[in-house]
Every structure is written in C-alpha cells, then in structure tokens.
Amino acid sequence: MAKLTIDGKQIEVPDGTRLFDACHEARGEALPHFCYHPDLSIAGVCRLCQVEVEGMPKLTIACNTTVRDDMVVHTRNERVQTAVKQILEMHLINHPVDCPICDQAGECGLQDQYMDYGLYESEIEMGDKVNKEKAQVIGPHVILDKERCVLCSRCVRFCEEITKTGELGIYNRGDRAEIGTAPGVELDNNYSLNTVDICPVGALTSRDFRFQKRVWMLRATPSICPGCATGCNVRVDHEGGRVYRLKPRRNDDVNGPWMCDSGRMIYKDVHAEGRLGSALVRRDGGLESLSWADARRELLGMLKPGSVAFALADPSLSLEELVLFRRLARRLAGEVQIAGGVAGDGLGEGDEILLSSDRRPNRHALSWLDLAEVAPADLAAALEGARGTVLVLGGDPVAHLEVAAALKGVRLVYLGTRHNATAAAADLVIPLSMWPEKDALWANKQGRIQRGQRAVAAPGDAREDWRLLVDMLGHAGDDLDLAGLPALRRFVAQELGLADEDSLNRLPAAGLVPDVAVASPGSAPTGGE
Amino acid sequence: MSYKGLPEVVTTRKRSFWESAYFVEIFKGLVVTGRHVLKNLRHTDEMPTIQYPDQKRDYGPRFRGRHRLTQRDDGSPKCVACQMCSTVCPADCIEIEAAEHPNPAIEKFPETFTIDLLRCVYCGLCEEACPCDAIRMDTGIYEIAADTREAFIVDKEFLLNNDKDGTL
Amino acid sequence: MLPVILEALLKIIFFFILIMGFVVVLIWGERKGSAFIQDRTGPNRASIGGIRLAGLVHPVADVFKLLFKEDVAPSQRHPFLYAFAPWLGMVVAMTTYTVIPFGDFLQIGDKVYPMVVADLEIGMLFVLAISSLATYGIALGGWASNSKYTFLGSMRATAQMVSYEITMGLALMGLFLVFGSLRLTDIVGGQGELIWGWLPKWGVVVQPLGFLLFMGAIYAETNRTPFDMSERDSEIVAGYHTEYSSMKFALFFMAEYAHMVVAAALIATLYFGGYQIPWLPRPVLEGHAGPILTGLLVAGGLCSIWIGTLYFRRARREKGWYNDAREREPGVLGTAAVVGGLVMLGSLLLQPWNIGAGGGSIFVSLIQTGAFIGKLVFFAWLFIWVRWTVPSFRYDQVMHLGWKIMLPAGLVNLVVTALWLAAVHR
C-alpha cells in the first residue's frame, strides 16, 4: 500500500496504482483527459492530465505515473490549471468547432473540458485553421471527421489491442497528422462502434445514429442486450417512445465497457416493419385483427386444461415468462408435451471477444427449468396426428418445413412479437412486448441473472406479458396471486429454489449467479381444478 | 376594525359629514365622468382607442413577430438543424428532423422544420439560441389566425417565405 | 264603448312603442355612455349598408343574435316557473305605465282625450303594488333555475326590495300630503303651480329630502348600480339570470331597461313636474302657439342644415379611411339632415303662424309630451351615468343604508311635512 497526499487529502491505494486513478479517487472526479482509457494501454499523448508532484521540476502526466509512497500531488493549483488550459487551447487550434452539426455535442470531451478549464477567447481565425477531410465513411458503421480529431489514439489502440485487427492508424506528422485507414482497408470489424464510444470528440461518429437526435434529448434506461447469450449490459437511449441507440454499460464480469456492433443494431427490430400490434384470429382462412377484450376471451376459451397438445416456449422469453410458462403448460398439458425452444434455432457464429454462438438471451434458464429443447423432426412427429391446441410462445418453429407440414388438424395459438411463418400459420395470434418494452430478468451463458428495465411502451395492444400469463394461469384454475414485479420475482426465486427469496429483487449491479440445482423441479401447481 | 395580533395596516380616515352624506360625493363623481363624456363627444377623433383592423399600432423594430427561417443565397435554409432552438424552446413547439445535406460543406440540414404557432409563447429564445442566425422573429407579423389547429403548425416552406400577413 | 277601447288601445300602443324604443336606445346608451365615460369609443362596427348610426345598429343585431341563439336551460329547473319568470318582469314593467300621464289632454274638435291610459284614483298605490311584483320575476327566475348563484341573486334581490320599498313608500307619503292626492294626474297638475309667483311647485322643491330618498329607493328597486346586489358578476356570476340564455335572457335584460324607463318616468312625473313646462302653463302656450311653432321650425331647420354641413365636412375628411361601405355614412346622414332641414323650412310656406285655436291646442299637447319625454331621457341617462360613476355597495352596506339611514330619514321627512302642512293650513 502507498500513502500519498492529493490536494491536501491523504489517501492510501495499493502499490502499482496509476496516479490518474488515485487522483480520481481522491478528487471524486477524473482529471481532464482524452487519451487515457482504463481498458487500453497508456499512450500519454493528450497531455491533459497534468499534475504537479512535489519534488519534480516539471508538471507530469498522471496517467503514465505510478503512485509512490509519500507523494504529494496537486491537481488544482494555478500552475496545473494554466497548463491544462493552454494544452486545451492547443487541441482546439485546428478544431472546426462545428458543434451545431456535430453528433458528439452534448457528450463531447472537448466541450466538457472547455467549460471546466478553458473559457478563453480564441486567438485563431476560422480561416487560418488547417482543413482536413470531413464526413468520410470509413466502414459500415463508422463515419470519420478528421478535423475534429484530437489524436488521442484511443481508436487506434482499440483496434490493435481489443479486436487486434489494426485497421486504423495515424498518418502524417505535426498539424497534418490525421487518423485514417490504409488504402482499401475498411473499419469493418464487429466492434467498430466501440471506437465511436471511446472517441472523446466527434471525430468518429455512428452512421446509424447520425443526425437522428441530439443526445441531450435522449433518456437512458439500463437494460441487457438480448442479441446473444453473453448478455452485455447496455443503456437504451430513447425518446418519445422510440429507441435511438444502444450504448454499452460497464460490467467487468460480463462485457467490460464494450459491446458488439450486431448487438447495437438489434434495437432496430423493435420498431421494424412486421411488429404485431393487435391480436389476430383466423376467420374464413384469413387473419383478422381483434380487439384486446375479444382476443383475451378467445385465448382463454382455447386454453382449456387438457385441451393443449403441445406447449413450446422460445428462450428469447424472459426468465419470469419461462417460469410462468412452465407452470401454465404443466397445468394445461401433460409434462411430455412441453418443450423449451426448437433445437438448433438461434445459433450462429461466435467470436472470442464477446459475441456468443448462442443467439438467445435466456437459453441457460431452460436447463434450470427442466425445459428440454425439441428437434424439428420430433416436434413434427409430436404434432402429426395430435388433437387440440398447440401453444407457442415466441420463436418461429413453423419456419421449419417439416413442422409446417405437420400442422394439419391442430389449432395453433401463437404469442409472439412479429409477423413470421408461425404467426401466418396460427389460428390465434396474441402480440407480446419486446425486450426494451418490459422489465425482465435474463440469465446469460454464465448463469448470471441480470435485469433489464422498461424503456419504451409496446406498440398497439401488447401488454405486460407476465400479467397475461398470470391471467391465463388464473383462468386455467391456478390461484397464483402476484400483485406486482416484486411478488413475481419472489415467485421466480421460489421456482428456482433460491435460498433467498428476495435475491432477485435485490440484484447486485453486476448481476447474480445463483446456485440453482440443475433442473429445479419447481413447485406443484396449486389451486383446484 | 383590527384583528388580534395583526398590525393595523389600513388606516381609514374619518369621513366628514358631507362625505358620508354620499349624495354630494356622487354629484362630484358625476361631474368628473360627465366631463369625460363631453370631451369625448366633442373630440371623438382624439380618443386613445386604436380602431384595430383599420388602424394598426406601429411596433418597434425589436418586436417579436411570427418566425421566419433565413435563406442562403440559393434559397435553401441557413438552418443546420442543430436543434438549439427546439431545445431551448420553453413551449416545446419546434420539431426538427435533420438529414444529410448533399453538399458536404453544409453536411446537415433540416428535412422538416415545423413550429406550432399555437403553442409558441413568442419569447424569442429560439432566435437568441440559434448559432447560425437561421431563425428570426423580425417579420413584424402578429396577426396569426387560421380555421383549424393543424393550420397553425407551419412547415419549413412556409417559414422560409414567411412574409405574408394575415390568415395562415 | 268601442271608441273607448280604441282610445285605450292607441295609448297602449303609443306607450309600448315608446318603451320598446327606449329600451333599445337605452341599451345603446348604456354601452356608448359607459364607453365615453371610460374614454373608449364603444360599439361602432355593426352596420346596415355602411350606415352605423354611432352603434345604434348594434342593439338590432343583438336582438337577432339572441333570437337565434340556442336556448340552454338547466336540466334540474322548474320548467314552468323557469319560463314564466322572464315574462313576469317584462309584463310588470309594462303595466306600470298605464297610470303615468304623458300630457294633460288632447283636444281634437270637440272631443277631449286625457293623455293617460288609465287615470286611476289610487294611481301611485297601483304603481307601488305592481312594481313590487317585479321581484317575483327575479325571485322565481333565480329559484327555478336551481343553481346556487341564481338563488343567491334572487335572495338578495328580494331582501333589498323589501328593505327599500318601505323607504319609497314613506318618501312618497310626504308628496301625497303636499298634493293631497294619489292620482298621478293630480300630482302633475299640482306641480304646474308657482310658489311666490316664481318658483315652480315641483316635487323636488317642496320635498327635497323626500326626493333624495325616493331616488335612492328607486335605484334599489330597479337593481341598478350602486344597488346591483342581485347580479354582481364578481360575486355570484350573473346573479338571478346566470342560467338563462337566448330570448329568455333577453327578456330579463330588456325588463331591466324597461324598469329604468318606468323609474325615470316616475321621477319626472312625481318630482319634476311631469309634462309641465315651468312658467309656461297651457294658456300661455296656446296663446302664442303660432309664433312658437314658427320659431321652432326655423331653428330646427337651420340646426339640421348646419349638422348636415358638419357631416359633409366629415365625409371629406374621412375619405379613404376605410375603403368600404362605411365611407358612405357621413354623406348619407348629411344629406338626410339637410333634406330634413329644408323640409322644415319649406313648411313655412304653409303659414304655421296661422295655426288657429284647435291646432294650437294639439300643438301644445305635443309640446308637453315632448317635455315629458325630454325629462324621461335625462333621468334614464342619469341611471347610466350613475352606474358608470359610483362603485356598488357591499351587501351589508345596502342593508345598513336602507334600514338605519333611509328608513328613519323617511319617517322624519313624513313627520316634518305633516307638521309643516298642519301649521300652514291652521
């Protein structure tokens, strides 16, 4: 442990700590900085994190200094302030200051530092500035404005150290130096948008988000990316009922500060064409939309205990929904005819960084709940000759041709979010909410339960899905009584056999890896027949 | 009359006999108002009333009238869709959708720009916030009328050529 | 029999037209007068073909507006009384006129017609009895609407009426003592005399305190400011007629002005000599009927032509102000005035100075009616003038004034008058 004094405050930090982090801890806020990033190597190029260390003749940069015992450090004295101000002025010499059209405005390091440390009158005429290329598309997701770059090299280091693809580099010298890609090279790795996140200014911006919204108008809701079994922690930025972008949230146990590009784009499904807005019922061969009250009556009428031949839930449902589904399915049908997803659905290619080959956010929970996957051929065989209702929650099993062929003679009830093959083949379609539209728990591939909060309202008639399931349960004769989310989470904890009933209501920030006995039997359904 | 614990704030003067006799005071009042009647009968033209649609008040050059969007030399809006105005607007009545401008030197421009004149409180914060001098309230137009609520939501084309007075 | 009915009918029609005309003009006068008192221009927009008559077209437009407006009525009303109340107010106001003389008599040939619809023995008592019925209009209207504001309005009106009716009666008793009759024609006739040969024996001269009390009481009786307890907008919305709309509201509205006309006529009749012109009793006027008529015609003609030229000057000045039909107005009015003046002057050709005895008598009757109407107009204007000059009383002040000041004063006035008369007649 090293004891040091920062701005007159004594603190004790482990040996080998960076002075930058020690100052952050002592001051309660970070030093001004552009190039330092805790997950990247030290570059020490922006020179903004200047501090005065007693005994050293010159100011020094905190990010490249390791703490020593008895260090006496000043971060706010006149000398440091002047230095920071002058360095900032240097950064801004050739900066175009086109904040009005810059997407970074509002979350820009330059703007923040200027307001905190700058506030000087510029001595540079606009005409004297060195002009570089603006609005250059450098990849499928990223657009580069070379004028705005402060050459902190974060993006270069990211591509070298994290993705190890090395597309970006700094070319030329002096005030001609600029970020760029080699001729013929594109910044097209699946993590390219992280460079946009770490770029402290508006040099690298997202093509997808470009000009969509000013960032200060957005509201942020913490959530979990449903794109794959990794379960990256994300922030849903939304406004007026519309999701505009996803940003990663730091969770060092899951995704660190990063997330992949395909995950970032997944929000588009929420507002894409083909969302189910109202319930549909088959009449005279075609699907007609139905009011919610009628749809509910129709749904409850179709689900009589014993009348359900097969119940299938996709692991894209949340943990609560899967738990309720299991209970409902057990009540309506015999155990053999329940399955959790179609084997082989939702698999893709993964990589070593974050993306998992399992593209379902909740497949891990299936094993907890003893919901086996069913192969398409087995599903087809089970449906062949079956009588009664087939209940499908989420997913798209009918996309498998053999399943589609086996559907004759059964009534298909589909609760889902999209107009897909299953919806087209169903006799009754009930719209569900998608992931940013509900407060839900997800179990990632580590078995870590994480919570995503509700950011926007679902379109049309879709409701809180768990309430719909409880409603169906009640109609099936179950006297399960869940007043609200805390009660629901307690019920889920019971079903999983967790020691602490309230543990799911008090999830730690990093999520909870519970000690679940594999294939928890769950409670027996209660209530009279 | 005074209330316990409260200081006597209003002090009433004692009225003299003739004042409380009331009729004398009424008569004095009648003389005052009567003088006004006679004056106005004789000099009807000098009444302070402005006969509104026929006569109009001249407002100062800084009067905040209906908004307009200033134009570049080619007639396109100067606005770069930075949305400073819609951010600062206390009535939240400016809606802007930005888009990529074909000219890379301009980069960003408003695809749509609407102001709900019914919601606007004519505070002038939008023109003050604009970094590009793109929105101004110097038209001097204050007669803003329309038959439907929708007509008060004016679009970019209207704001670019906003010089006609009267009904929307 | 028939001529009697016909005669009564003609007089009734005369009064009806007089009152309705006055109501329209008074509504206009109220708006225009209040405007001028407050340095505004008042109504000046409505026009018929550009002729606005300083806003006189507005009441006409108002009538049409009110006729065609939806009649919104509260669902919990008492249906019959709700509809009946406005009529009651109007009918009462009209009935009171029957006993008010607007001239002494009209002699056509050998026949002499008294210029009053019904010359009742009980005259003034009839007026008091009927006019107190007006409270029923207000009380019923407020109660039948079944709303707390209207109810408050009618309660106030009733209380106020009860308080001030007494004062009014006491004030009038002094007058009855002086003139020795309840018959209004007698009272007016008595006011034609002179005291000491130069002072007209008007009610206001012989009963100054009584006059003031009567004035106050009659203002309260008509619910006019400063006694507008029953319709104080700032306290009880619009008082008793809050729930009325369309023509029913218009009836209440007109009844208020009709009451004003009655009140003005009563003040003129009881205290200002009615149709009497001071120092010019009927014989004097009849003796000089020819010259007076000639003088009036010449003066009227010249005035009219002068007014016409003023209008023409205005027409020149206002050219290009409006660029619409309104520009025609001064020209049209000016032409009308000049033509009227020329007609008056032209009638000199008929030798009006040779009017003769029969014509002279008719002419004098007309002049006396004119004098009555002139007095009536002044007192009606006084109502408006007072309303836009003084603030209204608080409710407790109204009660204080009525019971503790005016009632004792009325008693004192009665006693003093009686003692004085007793002393004089001893």
Ligand code: SF4
């Ligand atoms: S990078 Fe920052 S300072 Fe530069 S234009 Fe963009 S918002 Fe403004």
Ligand code: SF4
């Ligand atoms: S583009 Fe952004 S991250 Fe990259 S060097 Fe420039 S400022 Fe830094």
Ligand code: SF4
């Ligand atoms: S004048 Fe004020 S209220 Fe109106 S648009 Fe501008 S900022 Fe908004």
Ligand code: SF4
């Ligand atoms: S502030 Fe000016 S430039 Fe920015 S969006 Fe508004 S009008 Fe356009």
Ligand code: FES
């Ligand atoms: S943060 Fe230390 S030099 Fe950039």
